Amino acid sequence: MKPAAFEYHAPATVEEAAALLAELGDQAKLIAGGQSLVPMLALRLAVFDHLVDVSRTAGLRGVRRESGGALWIGAGTTQAAIERSAEVAEAVPLLARATPLIGHFQIRNRGTLGGSIAHADAAAEYPAVAVTLDAELEAVSAAGARTIPSAKFFLGQWTTELGADEVLTGLRFPVWRGRTGFAVEEFARRHGDFAIAGAAIAVELDPDDRIRRCGIGLFGLGSKPERATAVEAELIGRHLADVAADEVGRAAISGLGPCAADLHGSAEYRARVGAAVVARGWQRALREAGDG
Known part of the structure; x- marks a missing residue:
């Protein structure tokens, strides 16, 4: 057609x-x-x-460090440019690691950061990364500009806080420092397919190997990217040796409520896969933070 x-x-x-x-x-x-x-x-x-x-509209592409330490990325920046950016890999590793999982390189050559965020597919990687890292989204309309926290931006499948008259211009990602570790884990039937279940994990340890802060984002499990905030709060202050990855995975999924069900998997199946990818991502991120 x-x-x-x-x-x-x-x-x-x-x-x-x-x-x-x-x-x-x-x-x-x-x-x-x-x-x-x-x-x-x-x-x-x-x-x-x-x-x-807006693919050629001025001011929508680029990557820059800001004075407060955050990394700003223009909404029109292609996924391929993010994948190649050494600055993104150094400042926001979680975003860099999520990018190769998006479709195939032909798609990433044209697809943009802002397009993925504004499309708001619940199984997409970028929305989950934004929520996990508490990114801020910048939007402009004829009435002026505003900043939208990622926690309030995604309302449901393909539905966001962005007004019909607004242009998403960029995202601001906090830069994590210290003993940090990051991981993106997902399960899809084929590489490049949307995830049946996925997790974006960020963790920071203090000098005594206790969890100083963490982010656990979930995608493919409901109508929008989710954040396991209750589990994160329970993990703060715990020693890494006292935290079992399987425990984290089960707790993160149990706090979601019923998972989505479709032709690719039942709610029960998605819950089991979701717990497994969270546990695997937690192990990888914690290992990286400990090595650091």
């Missing part, structure tokens, strides 16, 4: 893009890499009268 007819717009600036969205209303849709939107348009699962292409 082919997409329904639409009018194409290519704004030069973010302000122009926001003005177009405000003017055109619900009949307009942003497109960046198009790796999610184009197939939906081709199958006519989505129809819009106007497409606003």
Whole structure:
């Protein structure tokens, strides 16, 4: 099939893009890499009268360190650029390790950070990384700019806090220092497929091998990326030798409620796989932090 007819717009600036969205209303849709939107348009699962292409819009690409120590990445930055970036690998290892798991290299050449975040697929890696690290999202509309905490951004499958008239311009990731370890673990039927269950893990140890802070993000298990905050709180202050990875995995999943069920697996199956990937990721991250 082919997409329904639409009018194409290519704004030069973010302000122009926001003005177009405000003017055109619900009949307009942003497109960046198009790796999610184009197939939906081709199958006519989505129809819009106007497409606003921000793939060449100024100010939406790039990686930079900020004075407060955070790393800012433009929403239009391609996944391939993130994968190649030594600065991302050094400052936000969790994001760098999640990137090769996204689709295939052809997809990553076009797909963007902001596109994945705004699409908000519950089985996608980038949304889970953003939630795990407490990233902040920057958005611009004709009314001005605002910052949205990642914890409040994802509302459900393909549903976010982003307004229809807003352009996602970038994400700000905190940079973890000290004795830190990171891991992304997922189970998919084939490499590049969306995960049946996945976990993004970050942990920091103090000099006495006690857990100073940690983040446990979960994806593919519900309608949005989740954070096992109750389990994280219980782990703070515990010695790494007193924490069993299987215990962490079971506790993280039990706090979620019923897992999603579909053709790829029942809720019970996803829960078992989810506990296993959390445990495996926890072991890897803790080992890295201890070695550091």
